Amino acid sequence: MVGTPLWIRIVRRLGYGQMIREEGPSAHYDKRGTPTMGGTVFIVGSLVGYAAAHVFTRTPPTVSGLLVLMLMAGLGLVGFVDDYIKVFKQRSLGLRSGAKMIGIILVGVVFAVASLNFPNGYDVTPATDQLSFLRDFGPSIGPYLFVLWALFLIAAVSNGVNLTDGLDGLAAGPAAMVLAAYVIIGNWQLRNSCFNDALAPNCYSVRDPLDLAVVAAAVLGGVFGFLWWNAPPAKVFMGDTGSLALGGVLVGLAILTRTQFLLAILAGLIVMITLSVMIQVGVFRVTQKLTGTGKRVFKMAPLQHHFELSGWAETTIVVRFWLMSALFVAIGVGLFYLEWMPKG
Numbered sequence: 610m611v612g613t614p615l616w617i618r619i620v621r622r623l624g625y626g627q628m629i630r631e632e633g634p635s636a637h638y639d640k641r642g643t644p645t646m647g648g649t650v651f652i653v654g655s656l657v658g659y660a661a662a663h664v665f666t667r668t669p670p671t672v673s674g675l676l677v678l679m680l681m682a683g684l685g686l687v688g689f690v691d692d693y694i695k696v697f698k699q700r701s702l703g704l705r706s707g708a709k710m711i712g713i714i715l716v717g718v719v720f721a722v723a724s725l726n727f728p729n730g731y732d733v734t735p736a737t738d739q740l741s742f743l744r745d746f747g748p749s750i751g752p753y754l755f756v757l758w759a760l761f762l763i764a765a766v767s768n769g770v771n772l773t774d775g776l777d778g779l780a781a782g783p784a785a786m787v788l789a790a791y792v793i794i795g796n797w798q799l800r801n802s803c804f805n806d807a808l809a810p811n812c813y814s815v816r817d818p819l820d821l822a823v824v825a826a827a828v829l830g831g832v833f834g835f836l837w838w839n840a841p842p843a844k845v846f847m848g849d850t851g852s853l854a855l856g857g858v859l860v861g862l863a864i865l866t867r868t869q870f871l872l873a874i875l876a877g878l879i880v881m882i883t884l885s886v887m888i889q890v891g892v893f894r895v896t897q898k899l900t901g902t903g904k905r906v907f908k909m910a911p912l913q914h915h916f917e918l919s920g921w922a923e924t925t926i927v928v929r930f931w932l933m934s935a936l937f938v939a940i941g942v943g944l945f946y947l948e949w950m951p952k953g
Contacts (some may be wrong), residue, residue: 620644636871648851651831658827668930673817677861685854767856777843783934795822877937885912
C-alpha cells in the first residue's frame, strides 16, 4: 500500500502510461495514460514479505516456496518486457504472441522439470507426474506429459488472468480470493500431513504445505496493497507484468498442493471469462465459414465488455463479478473439505 504510490509517481515521471486497444469499449479511452506495470510492485512486495517471514522466524526457505516464487517472477519478467515495449513504442501491441509464448514456455519448463526433482527426507518431490483434484489420483502420466500438462496450465491461467484484467480491480480481486483459499488449503494440509501422522486417514503427502501457505499469504498481501490503488477508478494498472505473474503463482500453488483441477473451480470467474472469448471466436469463425457472415454470441468479448456495452456501470460489473468469484472460491474450499466430512 505504501510502495504503490511511489511506483505511480515513478511511472508518471517516465511517461509510462497504459495504451488502450482501439477495438475496445470507447469508455476506456479515458484510461489512456494511466500508470501501468503495477504488477512490479506486488511481485517485489511478495518476495520481500516471503524473505522477511523466513528471516524473522529463522527458518530456511523451502524448494516448493522458491519454485512458485520463481514461476511468478519469471512470468512477471516476460510480462514486464511486453509492457515496456508497449509504453516505449506507444502502441497497444507489445511482444509478438510467438515471442511471449516462448518466454512463458522457457519459464514453465524450468518450473515443471525442477518440481519433479529435489526430494525431501521422505523421498517426496514438490510435484508428482500425476493429475490431481483434491489430491493426486490415477496412474502416472510420465514426466514428459507432466511437463506438457504444466505448460498448458501455466499458459491457460496466465492468459486467463490477462483477459480478466479488463476493468479496474477485476483481476486483482478474484486472484486475492483464490490466494486466500490457498492459505487455508496449505494450513489444512500441514495439520493433516502424512509426515506428521502417516496413519491419519486422508493425510496429504505434500512436500512443503506450510511454506506454500506462506507464499500464498505473501502474494495475497502484495495484491491487497496493489488493489487499494487499482480499485475503481484505478490509479494504476497491473499490466501483463502482473497478470502473467498472478497466473503463474496460482498454477504453481495448484500443482504443488496437488489441486490442479480444483483450481478450475476456485478460479471459476477467470475460467468463465476465458471461455467467453473462446466461444465468441469459435462461433464467429464457424458461422463466417458456413454463411460468409460471422455471428457473435456476445456484444464484445471478454465477458465483462459484453455487460459494459449492455449499459452496466463498470463498478457494478466489478462488484458483481467479485461476488461470483467469492461463490466459486467458497464452493472450491467446500469441496476440498468435503472428504473430511463425518460419514454416516
